[in-house]
Amino acid sequence: MPELPEVEVVRRGLEEILKDQPVLKKVELMRADLREPIPAKKISTLIGEKLLSVERRAKYLLLWTKKGALLSHLGMTGTWRVAPKGDERAHDHIYLHFGGGLRLAYRDPRRFGCFDYVKDPQKHPKLAELGPEPLNADFTGEVLWESLRGKTVALKVALMDQKIVVGVGNIYASEALFAAGIKPTLESRRLSKERAEVLVAEIKKILSRSIEQGGSSISDFAQATGESGYFQTTFRVYGRGGEPCVTCGQQVRTKILGGRNTFWCSHCQK
DNA sequence: CTCCTATCCTGCGAGC
DNA sequence: TGCTCGCAGGATAGGA
Secondary structure (H helix, E strand, C coil): CCCHHHHHHHHHHHHHHHCCCCCEEEEEECCCECCCECCHHHHHHHCCCCCCEEEEECCEEEEECCCCEEEEECCCCCEEEECCCCCCCCCEEEEEEECCCCEEEEECCCCCCEEEEECCHHHCHHHHCCCCCCCCCCCCHHHHHHHHCCCCCEHHHHHCCCCCCCCCCHHHHHHHHHHHCCCCCCEHHHCCHHHHHHHHHHHHHHHHHHHHHHHCCHHHCCCCCCCCCHHHHHCCCCCCCCCECCCCCCECEEEEECCEEEEECCCCCC
């Protein structure tokens, strides 16, 4: 589910739910590992603390207490939900119990997600090497262009590289390139500065529009995190291989790039 | 260094 | 209906 917009929607939902909650009373692990072992002992540092805010960095969530944060990555299939007593489901791996009786469940069938305890984000190995946030003002066409210098990988692969820019995953990479009229197979170093500006503008536009639409699903956050109407309705190329391009009618092409299926229109994207 | 591939894991839809 | 196959929104290790 989660690229940047979905994680941001989850962040907002979690922050709303956790606002004014009493202290975290118990962390219940239903298994010892996901993609990696869950550091239960370190995480237990947070017990007895209030959750003060929820931060998003790239596709990571940081649930902050004054002692440190619980780091949560949703992988491909991770979700958070409010799970009242009786609402236990297969693949619930972690329950957070709060003083007032609220229980939050982390569910992740494929277990590609991960957890950690973070004290200083700057020093955390998973966070330290991340590239710029696409929605921040410091992510500009020039910055992107600079970081693509000399790179021979397909532009679409570079967009999914979290060192170049964070939060753009397989769907939004295809969608942003379509919106910018740039073919995903273009060698990264061949992107002109001018076209980099266009691409950055489209990335920002598409991510923020998606967050806005996902925002409407915050109310049913407890049921189905992140599954906003955006997905079914507004993809222009993703998942539409062989179908006519929404702009010109030519067949949408597909190709595996960086191990992931990629969609584009060779008439509209040069 | 950079780039590419395989891999972790379960669920679901397509096709037989 | 039931089975198998291929594919799925991420990230990383290891090899070339």
